[in-house]
Structure formats: structure tokens, C-alpha cells
Amino acid sequence: MNRNYNSFAFLFLFIFLLVSNCKIFAGFPQKQEKINCMDPLFNKQLLDHPRLLFSIEEENNIKQLSKQDTLLKDLLGLLKLKADTLLTKPILRYELRQKHSDLLWISREHIYRIITLSLAYRMFDELKYAKKAEEDLINVCSYPDWDPAHFLSVAEMTEAVAIGYDWLYNYLSQDTKDLIIKSLKEKALYFAIREYDSGNSDSWAKRDTNWNIVCNTGMIMGALAIAETDIKLTEKIISQGVTFIPNCLQYFTPDGVCYEGPGYWYYTNINLAMLLKSLNDNLGHDYGLSDISGINKTASYYITTVSPSGRIFNFADVISETVNAGPVYFYFSKRFNLPDVAQFYRSILLKILKSPDTFPRWHFFLNIPWYDASISTSVEKPKLQIFDNAFNPILVFNGNSISANSIYLAAKGGAGNMPHQHLDVGSFIVETNGVRWLDDLGCTAADYSLPGFWDYTPLTGHRWKYFRYNNFSPNTLSIDNNLQYSTGRGIILRYNKDSDRPFGIIDMTTVYNNLATKVQRGFMLLADNLALIQDEIGLTSTNRQIEWTSITNATVTVNGNRAVLQKGDKSFYLRIISPADATFATSVAKTNSSDEAPIINYYLLKTTVYPTNETDRTIRVVMSSDQDAINDDRLIGSLTPLLNWN
Structure with missing residues (x-):
């Protein structure tokens, strides 16, 4: 009797503890196929798997939608094709790149592989995809580390492993689950806790660049994936991570510009999208991150x-x-009800499906879980759109897009000393008839390894010795052949979007430190096919000269104050209205040293404004693909000082 009573008491106690307080067992390995733990995450019941990015309900909805949406059905076809290709790919060995000493490319490849294979398993219910994904998961979890010295590598590998663990939870063997849990904690999450507790303001967790978003997203996704194994660890990771995320997001205000530039816009925002989706799905909110000014406008x-x-x-x-x-795009279009963004992305996907080899791997197939079929009702783009920002304010002009020779012009302010920036305050690009006439050289990956490349010091920073990155290559101004001052700022002074001649004026004065008391550049759309760039400069000395520079890969012909750019059978015309005696000159664009990546088939088109006895100078240049438009001499009498633009 006693033995039976004791057995019953022990069984009752065991069941009571298991149901009422799962955290007592959280530190011990548990061989269970389905989570049924009532222990709350921030007072909310922990969701079953899959809980990251793509719920079972969403999966069922996508399967139903694919029966009637041709584009989605075709994406699923591409998914199957690419997943089948991965079945025969060998596992990737642990290998740090010699040039950059990081594992990042392997982490990114695994994001692609594991999303593709795991999603194929969920959509087609074929075990071969799950089996191959498990092989990749075991492989990366057997690495000695995920390269903590370069924490982006850790973050992206954590995202890959978290998604694989979560999406394949009911397939993976318990041994594989235990290995993944151990790896996520020891190769990622414990590093994060130490960084949150002791890292300085420039640590990956707290800095104000893309690293912040990417790394904190990776840690939060990793913690959520295995939350049932350590609720307190998950809560700490989330609490700390979301505290530091605004350090970067604050700079999207007010209109969504990513101050690091469009190259880092995607990298920052795909991680932000995964973060917001993970938080909202699991907690029912995102701590107000999506309400930060500009986030709803960034797409x-x-x-x-x-x-x-x-x-x-x-x-x-x-x-x-x-x-x-x-x-x-699909995440933001759904989250913020932006059908224009969804329609834009679907047009991109249609092009990719026609040329499947052009798809970008990485997170690509998340477009299936996040698919948005919403239709835009917009008819015509505004003539001028403004996207203000403390560091990189942007102006975008659109002529009537259905008219021949219609102009597209985008211009910027700037902040040269901010991450990834150039001395390009006041620069712009111009297109007509599908041809880009005035361009930007951007950057080359090889240049990231140049000596002193990350030195943004005003005037003496080594970065500014390289041609692509100083103000002698973009479409802007230089005074006395001097560099723009990197701590200066180009800000939008004023604009009018509703005028018959919409305009925007950028104040560039502070980037010409000690060289000028005023430098303002105005952009005006005189007509759908005609743009004006007007610069007003107050020099600090009559001895100074100004150089107006633009860059193009078109064939250039100059004739006094006129220039013709040609590509194939298309032409673009520029005319200097003032100074009256100014002329164009052209030269081959080339780097300043053999260390830099070469520049091929680009030309500089310049005009130099030489010293006079006056310090106040005005440069007016009109441009169009319609030769008659720039030859109309009535232009001269209709142009006014920037002060009168209203």
C-alpha cells in the first residue's frame, strides 16, 4: 500500500510541477516533439512552432491563394526548381575569407539554403527538402564558431539556424534539436548577453548603423526560436535588443531615408522586417518600433x-x-497598407521569372510567405516628391512619364562624415527616355580594403584621396579645387511641390567651410522635358574660382556653352545660361591612384567660373532631351534669383 501511495504521490507531484511551472525544467534537455508549455513569454503564452515569419495559418492561406494567383504559383515553381538544385549541393566547410577574415558569405548562403529548403518542405510536403536542410543545419552547428569577431556573420547565421529550427521543428530529430539549441546559445546568444551588459556605445548592439539592426534581429530571432528552453534568456535578449534598435531607426525620420544610402537600405530593412514580424507575431506588438517616424514611409x-x-x-x-x-517590399506593403509598393515589387518579380538566373538568393523566397496581391489605384506620379532627412534629404522630380523626353531627376543633400557617405552634397542624377545621362560612380567592393578607406576626417581623411568618394567625381561643386568639408551638411532650405514649376533648394554652405559665406543649389522643373540647376555662391574672396562638375558614360561633344551627350540614337542637351562667358570642357574620368578600382568609359563634363571682382556668383545650367527647349532664348528672361523662387 505504501509503495502504491508513494508512486501515486510522486506521479501527482510530477504532473503538477510540469503543468504549473514549466520553467523548473527549462534548463534540462527535453525530448518532446511538440511544445505544450504554459510558461508565458512576457505574460503571453508561448506560441507553438512555427512561430517565426510564417505561421501555419499564413501557410494555409498562401497555399489557397496560389491556386488563383498566377504570379504566386510561378514563384512556387521557381522555389521548387531552386530547392531541387540545392539537394545536390555539398555542405560548406568552415572557412574565413582571407581578404576580409569573416564568415559572412557562408552565413548568407545558409540563409538562402535554409529558407529555400525549409519553405519547399512546408509548401510541397516532400521530406527530401527537410532532410537536406537538416544536413546543412548539423553542418553549421558543428562549426567551431560563427565568427564572433565579425558579429554580422554570427547574426546572419543565427537567423538561418533559427528559421530552420522553427520551420522544421516537427521533422528534426531530437539530437539535431539539442545540437541547434546548444549552438544558438553558445555561438550567439551568450555573446549577446555579454555585449548588452558590458559593450560600449560603438558595439554592434548599440551603434547607430545597420550593424545594430542586423545583429539585434539575429539575436532576437534566435532567442524566440528556442524560447521554450530558457524563457528568461529570451526575455532578456528581446528587452535589451529592442532598447538599442532606435539608435539606428531614429535617423529614418521624418520620411524614411536610410542615411547610410540605398545600398544599405535593403540590408537594414530586410532585417527590420524580420524583426517586426517576429515581435508582432509572438508578442502582439513591436515595442513601438514600427511607429518611429519614417519607418512607415521608407519603402x-x-x-x-x-x-x-x-x-x-x-x-x-x-x-x-x-x-x-x-x-x-511585401512586408512593408502589408504592414503599412502600401499597394504601390506591392505592385512595384510584383513588377520586379515578373522580370525575374522571365530570367530566373537573375534572382538574388539570400532572403528571396520570403516573398512567398509575405506575398501581397494588393492593387495600386495611383494614376500619375507627383512632379516633385520630398524625402527629408537630417543627413541625406532627397528630392525627386518626375516629368509626365508618358511624354517623350520627360525628365527624371533625383538630387540629395548629404553628410560626408556619416557611415558610407561621400563628399557629394548637392549631387544628382538625370534620366530621359530610359537613359541615364548624368550619373554617380557609387562604390566598388574592392575599395573597402583600401588603406584609410573608413577615415572620414574633414579635409585630411584618407577616404577623400580616392576619386569616387570626394567631390571631384559626383555632380556637384568645388571651390579652388578644395574638398567639401565632411562635417558640413546639405539641407533642404525650401521647396514648392504645387507650383507650375516645382522646385527645391539645398543649402550647401557648411560643406564649403571658409571658402564661401553662402552656397545654395536650386533644382527646378521648368517643364516636363526641361530642368534647371541654379547655384548661388557667396565667395569669401574675389580670387576664388568655382568648378561645376558632372559625370557621364555617354559620348560628349562640347561647343562653347553647350554640350551634347549621346547614347545610340538618343541625345541629351545642356546649356550654360550664366555666367554668359562660361564654357564646357570635357575630360576622361580616372582614379587618383592605381590602388583604386579603375573607372571605365566615364567622362567629366565641367565648367569653370573664374575669379572676377565680385564675390557673389550665379551658375545656371538647363538640360533636356529636347534641343528646342534649351535653345529657347525666352528662358534667359524668365529665370530669377533663388530668393524669388516661391
Whole structure:
């Protein structure tokens, strides 16, 4: 009797503890196929797997939608094709890149592999995909580390492993789960706790760049994936991570510009999208992160700066001028009800499906879980759109897009000493008829290894010795052949979007420290096919000269105060209205040293304003693909000082 009673008491006690306080067992390995722990995460019941990015309900909805949505069905076809290709790919060995000493490329490849294979398993219910994904997960979890010296590598590997663990939870063996849990904690999450507790303001967790968003997102996703194994660890990771995220997001205010430039816009925002989705799905809120000024506008900003030819406004450290075709657009279009953004992205996907080899791997197939079929009702783009920002304010002009020779012009302010920036305050790009006439050299990946490349010191910073990164290559001004002052700022002084001649004026004065008392650059759309760039400079001495520079990869012909740019059978015309005696000159664009990546088939088109007995100088240049438009002499009498632009 006693033995039976004791057995019953022990069984009752065991069941009571298991149901009422799962955290007692949280520190011990548990061989269970389905989580049923009532221990709350921030007082909210922990969700079953899958809990990251793509719920079972969303999965069922996508499967139903694919029966009637041709584009989604075709994306699923591409997913299957690419997942089948991965089945025969060998595992990737642990290998730090010699040039950069990091594991990042392997982490990113695993984001692609594990999303693709795990999603294929969920959508097609074929075990071969899960089996291959498990092989990759075991492989990376057997690495000695995930390269903590370069924490972006850790963060992205954590995202990959977290998604694989979560999406394949009911397939993975318990041994594999235990290995993943151990790896996520020891190779990532414990590092994060130490960083949160003792890292300085420049640590990856707390700095104000893309590193903050990427690394904190990785840690939060990793913690959420295995939350049932240590609720307190998960709560601490989330609490600390979301505290520091605004250090970066604050700079998106007010209109969504990513101050690091369009090259880092995608990288920052795909991670932000995964973070917001993970928090909202699991906690029911995102700590107000999505309410930070500019976040709801950032996708609209980006697509507006994609030109009619399909190229981005490639200022700052942008390695490719191609639009990133990742899935971030669908997240933002759904989250903030932006059908224009969804429609934009679907047009990108249609192009990719016609040329499947051009798809960007990485997070690409998240476009299936996040698919947005919403339709835009917008008819015509505004003539001028403003995206203000403390560091990189942007102006975008659109002529009537259905008219021949219609102009697209995007211009910027700037802040040269901010991460990934160039001395390009006041620069702009111009397109007509699907051709980019005045361009930006952007950046090349090889230049990241140049000596002193990250030295942004005003005037003496080594970064400014390299041609692509100083103000002698972009479409802007220099005074007495001097560098722009990197701690200066180009800000929007005023604008009018509703005028018959919409305009915006950028105050560039502080980037010409000690050289001028005033430097303002005005952009005006005189007509759908005609733009004016007007510079007003108050020099500190009559002995100073000004150089107006633009760069192009078109064939250039100059004739006094006129220039013709040609590509194939298309032409673009520029005319200097003032000074009356100014003329154009052209030269081959080339780097300042053999260390820099070469510049091929680009030309500088310049005009020099020489010293006179006056300190106040005005430069007016009009441009169009319509030769008659710039030859109309009535222009001269209609142009007024910037002060009168209203």
C-alpha cells in the first residue's frame, strides 16, 4: 500500500510541477516533439512552432491563394526548381575569407539554403527538402564558431539556424534539436548577453548603423526560436535588443531615408522586417518600433528613387545600381497598407521569372510567405516628391512619364562624415527616355580594403584621396579645387511641390567651410522635358574660382556653352545660361591612384567660373532631351534669383 501511495504521490507531484511551472525544467534537455508549455513569454503564452515569419495559418492561406494567383504559383515553381538544385549541393566547410577574415558569405548562403529548403518542405510536403536542410543545419552547428569577431556573420547565421529550427521543428530529430539549441546559445546568444551588459556605445548592439539592426534581429530571432528552453534568456535578449534598435531607426525620420544610402537600405530593412514580424507575431506588438517616424514611409521613399530605367539613385557606398529584388517590399506593403509598393515589387518579380538566373538568393523566397496581391489605384506620379532627412534629404522630380523626353531627376543633400557617405552634397542624377545621362560612380567592393578607406576626417581623411568618394567625381561643386568639408551638411532650405514649376533648394554652405559665406543649389522643373540647376555662391574672396562638375558614360561633344551627350540614337542637351562667358570642357574620368578600382568609359563634363571682382556668383545650367527647349532664348528672361523662387 505504501509503495502504491508513494508512486501515486510522486506521479501527482510530477504532473503538477510540469503543468504549473514549466520553467523548473527549462534548463534540462527535453525530448518532446511538440511544445505544450504554459510558461508565458512576457505574460503571453508561448506560441507553438512555427512561430517565426510564417505561421501555419499564413501557410494555409498562401497555399489557397496560389491556386488563383498566377504570379504566386510561378514563384512556387521557381522555389521548387531552386530547392531541387540545392539537394545536390555539398555542405560548406568552415572557412574565413582571407581578404576580409569573416564568415559572412557562408552565413548568407545558409540563409538562402535554409529558407529555400525549409519553405519547399512546408509548401510541397516532400521530406527530401527537410532532410537536406537538416544536413546543412548539423553542418553549421558543428562549426567551431560563427565568427564572433565579425558579429554580422554570427547574426546572419543565427537567423538561418533559427528559421530552420522553427520551420522544421516537427521533422528534426531530437539530437539535431539539442545540437541547434546548444549552438544558438553558445555561438550567439551568450555573446549577446555579454555585449548588452558590458559593450560600449560603438558595439554592434548599440551603434547607430545597420550593424545594430542586423545583429539585434539575429539575436532576437534566435532567442524566440528556442524560447521554450530558457524563457528568461529570451526575455532578456528581446528587452535589451529592442532598447538599442532606435539608435539606428531614429535617423529614418521624418520620411524614411536610410542615411547610410540605398545600398544599405535593403540590408537594414530586410532585417527590420524580420524583426517586426517576429515581435508582432509572438508578442502582439513591436515595442513601438514600427511607429518611429519614417519607418512607415521608407519603402515608398526607396521605390520613388528607382528611375524609369529601373536603376536606383546610387549615391554613397552602393556597389550595384540594380534594384534589390528581395522580399522586404511585401512586408512593408502589408504592414503599412502600401499597394504601390506591392505592385512595384510584383513588377520586379515578373522580370525575374522571365530570367530566373537573375534572382538574388539570400532572403528571396520570403516573398512567398509575405506575398501581397494588393492593387495600386495611383494614376500619375507627383512632379516633385520630398524625402527629408537630417543627413541625406532627397528630392525627386518626375516629368509626365508618358511624354517623350520627360525628365527624371533625383538630387540629395548629404553628410560626408556619416557611415558610407561621400563628399557629394548637392549631387544628382538625370534620366530621359530610359537613359541615364548624368550619373554617380557609387562604390566598388574592392575599395573597402583600401588603406584609410573608413577615415572620414574633414579635409585630411584618407577616404577623400580616392576619386569616387570626394567631390571631384559626383555632380556637384568645388571651390579652388578644395574638398567639401565632411562635417558640413546639405539641407533642404525650401521647396514648392504645387507650383507650375516645382522646385527645391539645398543649402550647401557648411560643406564649403571658409571658402564661401553662402552656397545654395536650386533644382527646378521648368517643364516636363526641361530642368534647371541654379547655384548661388557667396565667395569669401574675389580670387576664388568655382568648378561645376558632372559625370557621364555617354559620348560628349562640347561647343562653347553647350554640350551634347549621346547614347545610340538618343541625345541629351545642356546649356550654360550664366555666367554668359562660361564654357564646357570635357575630360576622361580616372582614379587618383592605381590602388583604386579603375573607372571605365566615364567622362567629366565641367565648367569653370573664374575669379572676377565680385564675390557673389550665379551658375545656371538647363538640360533636356529636347534641343528646342534649351535653345529657347525666352528662358534667359524668365529665370530669377533663388530668393524669388516661391
